[in-house]
Amino acid sequence: MATTPAQTTETTARGGRDRAKRADAVRNVEAIVAAATRVLAADPDASINDIAKAAGVGRVTLYGHFDSRATLVREVVDRAMAQTDAALADLDLDGDPRAALGRLLETTWHLTHRFGAIVIAGTQVLPPEELRRAHEGPMSRTRSVLERGRAAGELRADMPLEWQLSVIQAIIHGASAAVHRGEITADEAPALVRDTALAALTA
Amino acid sequence: MATTPAQTTETTARGGRDRAKRADAVRNVEAIVAAATRVLAADPDASINDIAKAAGVGRVTLYGHFDSRATLVREVVDRAMAQTDAALADLDLDGDPRAALGRLLETTWHLTHRFGAIVIAGTQVLPPEELRRAHEGPMSRTRSVLERGRAAGELRADMPLEWQLSVIQAIIHGASAAVHRGEITADEAPALVRDTALAALTA
DNA sequence: GATAAACTGTACACACCTGTTCGAGTTAGC
DNA sequence: GCTAACTCGAACAGGTGTGTACAGTTTATC
Numbered sequence: 001m002a003t004t005p006a007q008t009t010e011t012t013a014r015g016g017r018d019r020a021k022r023a024d025a026v027r028n029v030e031a032i033v034a035a036a037t038r039v040l041a042a043d044p045d046a047s048i049n050d051i052a053k054a055a056g057v058g059r060v061t062l063y064g065h066f067d068s069r070a071t072l073v074r075e076v077v078d079r080a081m082a083q084t085d086a087a088l089a090d091l092d093l094d095g096d097p098r099a100a101l102g103r104l105l106e107t108t109w110h111l112t113h114r115f116g117a118i119v120i121a122g123t124q125v126l127p128p129e130e131l132r133r134a135h136e137g138p139m140s141r142t143r144s145v146l147e148r149g150r151a152a153g154e155l156r157a158d159m160p161l162e163w164q165l166s167v168i169q170a171i172i173h174g175a176s177a178a179v180h181r182g183e184i185t186a187d188e189a190p191a192l193v194r195d196t197a198l199a200a201l202t203a
Numbered sequence: 204m205a206t207t208p209a210q211t212t213e214t215t216a217r218g219g220r221d222r223a224k225r226a227d228a229v230r231n232v233e234a235i236v237a238a239a240t241r242v243l244a245a246d247p248d249a250s251i252n253d254i255a256k257a258a259g260v261g262r263v264t265l266y267g268h269f270d271s272r273a274t275l276v277r278e279v280v281d282r283a284m285a286q287t288d289a290a291l292a293d294l295d296l297d298g299d300p301r302a303a304l305g306r307l308l309e310t311t312w313h314l315t316h317r318f319g320a321i322v323i324a325g326t327q328v329l330p331p332e333e334l335r336r337a338h339e340g341p342m343s344r345t346r347s348v349l350e351r352g353r354a355a356g357e358l359r360a361d362m363p364l365e366w367q368l369s370v371i372q373a374i375i376h377g378a379s380a381a382v383h384r385g386e387i388t389a390d391e392a393p394a395l396v397r398d399t400a401l402a403a404l405t406a
Numbered sequence: 407g408a409t410a411a412a413c414t415g416t417a418c419a420c421a422c423c424t425g426t427t428c429g430a431g432t433t434a435g436c
Numbered sequence: 437g438c439t440a441a442c443t444c445g446a447a448c449a450g451g452t453g454t455g456t457a458c459a460g461t462t463t464a465t466c
Contacts, residue, residue, distance in 0.1 A: 022411060022464055047453060058414050063455065156402075159395055166381040167374060167399055174373025183365040192362055196370055199359075200403035225434055225441055250423060261444050266425065 029065050031055045036076045037118065044121035070125045077122045080115045081134045087111060088141055097149030098198060104145055105168070105197050106190040108138065113176045113186065142168060156203035164201055171197050232268050234258045239279045240321065247324035273328045280325045283318045284337045290314060291344055300352030301401060307348055308371070308400050309393040311341065316379045316389065345371060359406035367404055374400050
């Protein structure tokens with residue numbers, strides 16, 4: 001329990017109005033987003049009711065904080081992308097392109113697996129170009145490493161770069177699905193993803 | 204009420220009752236299955252209404268031929284699998300494992316791309332083990348070629364076989380998605396799938 | 407401890423999808 | 437050309453999901 005008030009919460013977040021949001025309201029919003037992330041990652045078609053229940057909150061309360069399903073999904077996607085971007089920003093992508101790509105692959109896999117079907121939930125609600133823009137950030141990092149590897153002759157350049165990006169995405173998603181099916185464990189997945197994708201992109 | 208047996212059309216199909224089906228009924232059933240295949244391949248969540256409309260038939264008529272959505276989906280999946288199995292049976296899978304796998308990959312891609320999201324429609328309606336059994340046929344062909352290649356030292360054997368199957372599936376589905384997004388053309392896809400998958404599975 | 411913000415459950419309006427029933431019109435088949 | 441099979445639209449029942457309105461209660465904050 002915070003005994004020291006002093007600029008309690010963020011007044012700058014969205015509505016930045018005169019009054020600050022009440023502490024329990026902030027807590028609930030947080031619980032809702034967290035629950036939505038968890039639930040939607042498992043089932044992109046989960047209802048608002050499921051999410052509210054998972055957050056330990058009434059459905060009406062949820063609507064008090066988010067205008068619509070789309071708004072909530074957008075928030076979840078935004079946070080996921082922000083987290084993704086932050087994790088990727090910590091990565092050292094210099095040096096040997098293959099090694100850099102390997103690190104990038106492992107990290108990306110962890111993120112993809114954590115966020116699972118949220119992307120799907122996004123595609124069903126958000127306009128395509130908005131989704132495209134969200135993907136752009138992480139994608140561009142991979143693309144630049146890929147370009148560097150191709151230019152250095154360490155990665156094969158005899159197929160479209162966009163195709164190679166698709167392959168990477170496909171393998172990562174495939175690994176996540178394979179883990180869910182129990183064919184491989186979450187522990188061995190990163191190495192498999194890295195080795196397989198690197199092999200696929202090597203001449 | 205059987206006035207004339209006659210054995211006109213297929214009395215053996217399913218209900219194998221006394222009277223033969225009328226010609227227009229057969230035609231409609233065919234149109235429905237074709238439309239369902241087409242529509243569900245694009246959107247696995249398409250409603251019965253959409254399918255009936257696409258088939259140029261009333262919704263009630265559709266229900267006259269198929270008890271429920273599940274029945275229709277089952278029929279569509281069954282036909283797709285039969286077609287798949289037939290196409291794969293024509294393939295020569297002997298000789299050099301890599302060449303055989305290459306042929307298998309190209310053919311499988313064509314089939315997957317044609318049937319698209321039908322698998323998803325299936326997973327949502329049919330019991331898991333029924334789907335599993337449907338997948339078993341085509342999957343087992345790939346598995347045996349894969350095993351042969353691994354044993355011959357032509358394909359890498361340092362990762363689980365099940366994982367390699369997942370990778371193949373992921374690349375094929377990824378290619379189909381990439382074509383839909385317009386990143387690559389349907390013409391260049393088979394070669395890309397073959398080359399990429401073979402590279403991924405080669406030591 | 408007073409006040410306003412926030413929470414709660416219930417209930418309603420609306421939309422969509424599934425599956426069924428009905429009566430009337432159309433058509434294939436003998 | 438008769439008859440049974442087939443088709444059609446409209447309409448209903450049951451289910452689910454979204455979003456809103458209301459009235460009462462809790463609770464943070466000053």
